Amino acid sequence: MKRSFLTISALVVCLLLAACGGNASTDPTALPDPASTEPVSAPLGETTEETSGVQAEASPVIQSTSTPLPTARSGRPTLPPSWTPTIGPTSTAVLTPTPSATQPVPPTAVVSETACLNFAVDPERTTALFRLGESPTLAWTPVEGARLYRVYVFDATETRLHEQLVEATEYSVPADVFQEVGVYGWLSEPLDPVGIQMCFGLGRELEVTR
DSSP: OHHHHHHHHHHHHHHHHHHHHHTGGGOTTSOOOGGGGOOOOOOTTOOOHHHHHHHHHHSOOOOOOSSOOOOOOOSSOOOOTTOOOOOOOOOOOOOOOOHHHHSOOOOOOOOOTTTTTTOOBOTTTOOOEEETTOOOEEEBOOOTTOOEEEEEEEOTTOOEEEEEEESSSEEEOOGGGOOSSEEEEEEEEEEOTTSOBOSOOBOOEEEEEO
16 A cells, blocks of 8 residues: 555656656746757858848948048137248337427526516506507516517407517507507516516506597
């Protein structure tokens, strides 16, 4: 009885092993045998669908073209080979001379206290009132060092009507300077030998009547 049980068990094990062996080729998780995966050699000049597809994916064919690839441009434009550097004209600073460096300073009034102390109008020789058509006389005291005296005659609006340089200390104004009745004025300015004014001008009013 015991031997028959062992025989039956052995038979069951064999059946199980046989069943497992028969399904080994269909097991999806089983690794393929390297010996069974050898490539099938095809005739020369012919390729199978499987090999042609694998080769197409593994090594894509790059077609060569005759158009050269564009080169990347740099930040600065390239110069032609025939270009040669040239030195352009350079701007130079032009110095503008100051008026004092090229022109003499215009003379200004120089007041001398000692020479001008006695400079005044001489009322005894001066005509203050005269008729239209007459020539009045203007007079003043001398100034030491004065070479000339500049005399001005102007109207009530301070418009200059007449100007004259004289060496003496008096001057007779031409009658045609006064064209109408009214009040006029005059000034005398002493000038040194260079022509610079020595003292402030002095004068008085002139009244013209009919």
